[in-house]
Amino acid sequence: MANLQQTWDNSYFYTGSDDPQIVATVDRLKAEIKTLADLCAPFVKPIETAEPLAKSQFEGLLAQVRAAHQQRTDTAKLLGNLRTFIASILSVNSRDAKASEWKPTLQQLGAEISQATKALDIFLLRVNDDFMAALVADPVLEELKFSLWHQRQLNDQLLGLAEEKLITGLSVNGLQGWGNLYTELSGTLQCTVDGSSVGLAKAANLLSSPDRAIRSESWHGINGAWESRAETVAAVLNAINGWRLEETRQRSHHRSLHYLDKSCHQSRIDRATLNAMMTATYQRRRLGQRALTAMGKVLEISTMEPWDLFAPPPAAGQGEGVSFDQAIDVVANAFGQFTPAMGDFVVMMAEKGWIDAQPTPHRATGAYCTSFAEPKQPRIFLTFEGSMNNVLTLAHELGHAWHNWVMADLPRYKTYYPMTLAETASIFGETLVRDALFEQASTPEQKLKIAWEEGAAAMTFLLNIPARFTFEQKLVEARKQGFVLADTLKTMMGDSWQHWYEDSLGSYDEMFWASKLHFSISGLGFYNYPYLFGYLFSLGIYAQKDHYGDGFKDLYTNLLRDTGTMTAEDLVQHHLQQDIRQAEFWQASLDIVDRAVSRLETLVG
Numbered sequence: 001m002a003n004l005q006q007t008w009d010n011s012y013f014y015t016g017s018d019d020p021q022i023v024a025t026v027d028r029l030k031a032e033i034k035t036l037a038d039l040c041a042p043f044v045k046p047i048e049t050a051e052p053l054a055k056s057q058f059e060g061l062l063a064q065v066r067a068a069h070q071q072r073t074d075t076a077k078l079l080g081n082l083r084t085f086i087a088s089i090l091s092v093n094s095r096d097a098k099a100s101e102w103k104p105t106l107q108q109l110g111a112e113i114s115q116a117t118k119a120l121d122i123f124l125l126r127v128n129d130d131f132m133a134a135l136v137a138d139p140v141l142e143e144l145k146f147s148l149w150h151q152r153q154l155n156d157q158l159l160g161l162a163e164e165k166l167i168t169g170l171s172v173n174g175l176q177g178w179g180n181l182y183t184e185l186s187g188t189l190q191c192t193v194d195g196s197s198v199g200l201a202k203a204a205n206l207l208s209s210p211d212r213a214i215r216s217e218s219w220h221g222i223n224g225a226w227e228s229r230a231e232t233v234a235a236v237l238n239a240i241n242g243w244r245l246e247e248t249r250q251r252s253h254h255r256s257l258h259y260l261d262k263s264c265h266q267s268r269i270d271r272a273t274l275n276a277m278m279t280a281t282y283q284r285r286r287l288g289q290r291a292l293t294a295m296g297k298v299l300e301i302s303t304m305e306p307w308d309l310f311a312p313p314p315a316a317g318q319g320e321g322v323s324f325d326q327a328i329d330v331v332a333n334a335f336g337q338f339t340p341a342m343g344d345f346v347v348m349m350a351e352k353g354w355i356d357a358q359p360t361p362h363r364a365t366g367a368y369c370t371s372f373a374e375p376k377q378p379r380i381f382l383t384f385e386g387s388m389n390n391v392l393t394l395a396h397e398l399g400h401a402w403h404n405w406v407m408a409d410l411p412r413y414k415t416y417y418p419m420t421l422a423e424t425a426s427i428f429g430e431t432l433v434r435d436a437l438f439e440q441a442s443t444p445e446q447k448l449k450i451a452w453e454e455g456a457a458a459m460t461f462l463l464n465i466p467a468r469f470t471f472e473q474k475l476v477e478a479r480k481q482g483f484v485l486a487d488t489l490k491t492m493m494g495d496s497w498q499h500w501y502e503d504s505l506g507s508y509d510e511m512f513w514a515s516k517l518h519f520s521i522s523g524l525g526f527y528n529y530p531y532l533f534g535y536l537f538s539l540g541i542y543a544q545k546d547h548y549g550d551g552f553k554d555l556y557t558n559l560l561r562d563t564g565t566m567t568a569e570d571l572v573q574h575h576l577q578q579d580i581r582q583a584e585f586w587q588a589s590l591d592i593v594d595r596a597v598s599r600l601e602t603l604v605g
Contacts, residue, residue: 004350004351005350005351005352005353005355006350006355006358006384007092008092008354009352009353010088010353010372010379013085013372014082014085016089017086017102022102025082029082029109030109032071032075033075033109033113034116035071036072036075036116036117037115039067039068039071040117040118040119041119042061042064043068043119043120043122043123044161046123046127047126048161050126053128055130058134062134062138065120066140066141068117068120069140072120073412076113077374078373079110080372080373080374081372081374082102083106083110084379086102086103087103087370088356088370088379090364092360092363092364092381093361093362094362094364103180104172104173104180107172107176108172111172115165115169118168122158122164124148125151125158126158136148143411143413146413146564150265153265154257157251157255157257158251163250167247171243174239175239175522176522178235178236178239178240178243179240179522182233182236182517183364185229185232185233186200187364188362191218191222192221193206193214193218193221194217198221199362200222200225200365200515201363201364201365202359203218205359206218207309208310208312208387209312210314212299212301212311215307215308215310215311216305216307218307220307222515223509223511226515227511229514230514233513233514234484234489234514236520237475237489237513237519237520240520240522240525241525244476245259245476245479259476259525259526260274260473260526263524263525266418266419266524267418267529267530267568268420268567269418269420269533269567270569270581272581273569273580276580276582276583276585276586277529277533277536277580277586278469278532279583280586280590281532281586281590282466282500284587284594285466285502287462287594287597288458288459288461288504289463289502290597290601291455291458291597292304292309292455292501294455294597294600294604295308295311295313295452295455295456295600296308297604298452298604299311299313299314303505304505305506306509309460309464310389312388312452313448313449321385321387322386322387322388322391323386324384327384327391328347328350330433330436330437331391331398331429331433332344333436334435334436335395335398335432335433337432337436342402345401349398349401354401355381356379356380357381357382357383357394358384359383359385363383365517366517367380368380368381368382368397369398369400369401369404369426371404373412376404376408378401379401380394380397380401381397382394382397388449388453389453391433392430392433395430396426396427396430397426399428399430400422400425400426400429402425402429403422403563406557406561407560407564410564413564414564414565417564418568419527419530420529420530420533420568421563421568421571422534423531423533423534423538424533424563425560428538428556430457431538431542434450434453434454434457437450438451447603448600451596451603454596454599454600455596455597455600458596458597461532461535462593463500463501463504464500465528465531466500466529467497467499467500468496468512468518468528469526469528469532470496471492471496471519472519472526474492474495475489475513475519489514490513493508493509493510493512493513497509497510497512533568536593537568537589539589539592540576540585540592541556541559541576543589543592544576559575562575568580572585
């Protein structure tokens with residue numbers, strides 16, 4: 001295989017956090033934001049007067065919208081590149097002082113762009129349908145069609161121009177500041193494992209150790225580190241959720257919007273879809289519990305514990321782990337069996353230095369896919385140390401990256417897909433790899449190794465992800481009544497795990513509210529059920545391979561390309577002629593999980 005890199009090469013954009021070009025870019029952004037504010041100023045008067053537009057005004061206003069839209073696009077790309085660059089540095093080294101200084105500055109510039117364009121945004125959301133029809137008929141502005149239609153569904157939640165700008169400005173040092181605090185903590189906390197002081201990212205990888213004592217020590221070390229900052233994380237969660245609740249209250253002059261309705265709107269799904277999926281999953285929760293029981297049987301553990309949830313099968317502990325180059329080869333071959341272009345893309349990502357996986361001392365926890373805006377280039381971050389779980393995480397993030405890649409030629413506003421559909425491509429990538437490895441397996445031990453990963457997926461998606469959803473609902477409801485203490489958060493998390501895991505675990509992870517990043521993401525809430533959606537939805541799509549034959553590859557690509565311009569319901573109806581508001585869709589996917597769990601149980605014997 002060609003020369004593969006395990007660290008990012010982002011030198012095309014900047015040389016480092018101390019690159020003088022960053023200062024020049026920030027100065028340019030400030031000038032462009034002023035230009036943008038001037039271009040959006042003409043929309044203040046139409047908002048304030050609220051008079052219907054005459055058709056004689058259309059041409060002039062369309063020209064002004066076009067100019068402001070083009071300027072916003074250019075400015076957003078410039079800021080997007082710099083934000084991605086600085087974020088990439090902090091992921092690898094959370095103690096990079098210069099990058100840490102730039103982060104709040106860039107958040108402030110993002111807020112200033114939003115403030116500068118707020119008059120334009122409100123104008124477009126409130127303007128009459130005749131003008132909207134003329135606007136989306138414009139070749140330059142046509143890309144806004146779906147975005148505006150979707151946003152206009154919440155017009156009754158809009159405040160006045162001054163209030164909207166105030167909320168945006170205050171959020172930089174308020175809402176976003178709390179999220180920044182959590183990110184800093186996760187990158188700097190240390191814990192002791194096997195006599196050594198390690199970062200949380202390293203300790204998290206040790207949860208996949210074949211040695212149960214190491215797993216236990218790692219889990220207790222991680223929880224101990226977060227326990228030492230329990231009150232701080234409790235303050236983070238209370239501040240973030242308190243902010244969201246108060247903002248929602250301020251917006252509820254015409255209609256009170258339930259927090260799940262807001263989340264579903266962001267996810268571009270109906271509440272009926274969410275309810276159908278969660279109800280079907282709870283009815284079949286035994287699938288995840290069965291998988292957990294089978295894994296315990298293989299490990300000869302009578303009662304599984306939270307530190308066993310990422311344990312590998314015994315055979316995985318024999319011999320050396322998978323190298324990064326081998327992992328790329330595994331994923332590239334699996335993706336390539338589906339379509340050669342997808343396999344070539346995986347190799348290209350590693351050759352170009354678009355993946356950062358090398359363990360570093362002050363590395364952020366977790367894994368993600370991001371991208372630069374201009375030129376459109378995906379980037380992947382994870383901490384790779386040779387486990388099968390690392391290989392599947394790599395496949396997951398490369399699935400995201402492929403999703404971005406096949407949309408690279410689309411206009412910017414047509415590439416904004418929701419959380420739910422984002423996780424579809426990533427989990428589809430995981431499924432490709434698991435299936436390919438199972439087909440290649442020639443011994444019972446090799447087959448068990450892959451079936452184990454399928455069982456682990458069933459356990460994670462059908463138990464852990466829903467438990468997060470249940471906890472977050474409890475958190476928001478409790479925050480309505482007042483500040484939620486750390487001890488109360490522990491109790492709520494334990495109750496949420498009990499609701500889903502029941503007696504399949506000997507104890508529950510009561511500190512999961514602190515150790516799991518997703519609860520402290522300031523930009524959006526309920527970043528949990530989209531993973532379950534993506535898991536079941538991708539299995540439902542994957543099951544169509546034989547039905548559509550050779551045409552399935554094009555169907556999948558076209559489906560991904562449409563994720564930025566359709567709701568999830570419309571996307572599935574258009575491409576698969578199915579209704580995801582109905583339980584039958586989700587039950588069919590759960591039947592696929594049932595077969596995978598049964599295969600694991602058979603191999604376990």
